[in-house]
Amino acid sequence: MKETDSKEFILDADILIEAERGNSIALNWFEKQENIVIADAVRFEFLSGAHQVKNWTVKERSLKFYHEYCSLCSSESHTREDFENAARIVGEAWRENRGKPSMTDGLLSVLAQRTGRIVATRNLKDFKACGAEAVNPLA
Amino acid sequence: MKATAADVGRSFHEYLSRVMHGGVSVEITYHGRRAAVLNPLDGKKMSGKEFAKMLRRHKPDPEAADAVAAGIKKMRQHERNRLERIYSRRRHSD
Numbered sequence: 001m002k003e004t005d006s007k008e009f010i011l012d013a014d015i016l017i018e019a020e021r022g023n024s025i026a027l028n029w030f031e032k033q034e035n036i037v038i039a040d041a042v043r044f045e046f047l048s049g050a051h052q053v054k055n056w057t058v059k060e061r062s063l064k065f066y067h068e069y070c071s072l073c074s075s076e077s078h079t080r081e082d083f084e085n086a087a088r089i090v091g092e093a094w095r096e097n098r099g100k101p102s103m104t105d106g107l108l109s110v111l112a113q114r115t116g117r118i119v120a121t122r123n124l125k126d127f128k129a130c131g132a133e134a135v136n137p138l139a
Numbered sequence: 140m141k142a143t144a145a146d147v148g149r150s151f152h153e154y155l156s157r158v159m160h161g162g163v164s165v166e167i168t169y170h171g172r173r174a175a176v177l178n179p180l181d182g183k184k185m186s187g188k189e190f191a192k193m194l195r196r197h198k199p200d201p202e203a204a205d206a207v208a209a210g211i212k213k214m215r216q217h218e219r220n221r222l223e224r225i226y227s228r229r230r231h232s233d
Binding site: 013017019020022026028029030032035036045046048049050051052053059061065068070071072074095097098100102103104137 | 140156160163177184185186187188189190191193194195197198199200201202203204205206207208209210211213214215218219222223225226229
């Protein structure tokens with residue numbers, strides 16, 4: 001991913017999951033980035049996935065991972081306009097059959113556009129459907 | 140984030156690291172009441188190098204990662220099905 005090394009990224013939850021997995025490609029990519037930033041919607045998504053885990057010890061390991069690593073990252077908050085713009089771009093993408101982005105995809109996309117960042121995600125299609133610049137650090 | 144004075148006293152360096160590198164504020168409670176707040180001075184963001192260095196101390200946990208991913212996928216699928224129903228009705232009515 002040489003061409004994107006000097007840009008600023010905002011991480012999607014699926015990249016945090018790769019970090020939890022210990023994916024060395026993800027770790028090497030983090031090392032090259034100036035800053036690591038996530039968003040409140042990403043915190044929500046990761047934690048909602050962790051809290052759904054039925055096995056208590058696995059759930060606790062994921063929550064520990066979140067609190068010890070993810071919660072230390074700077075996190076961008078969403079404004080009311082972010083929600084309004086996310087609703088518009090998600091609705092338009094669905095209406096025009098460009099993709100099937102979720103509310104979190106929409107929120108992260110508008111946040112990235114507002115702050116001039118690129119979304120780092122494995123799910124390029126739905127972010128591109130929302131008009132956000134996105135890269136897959138694992139590709 | 141919130142922490143009790145006893146917890147902060149026990150793990151002061153850990154909390155300080157969160158404030159300095161994570162840019163978070165820690166609200167400290169004493170006997171259940173808000174007593175103090177630890178705030179970062181310069182709002183420094185975590186660098187990619189710092190994040191990677193921390194993560195290299197983490198024991199890879201594919202089982203937990205898969206479980207979190209499955210939870211998110213289930214939730215997203217539910218949301219997609221709901222939006223699919225809304226937009227397919229709209230397309231039919233247009």
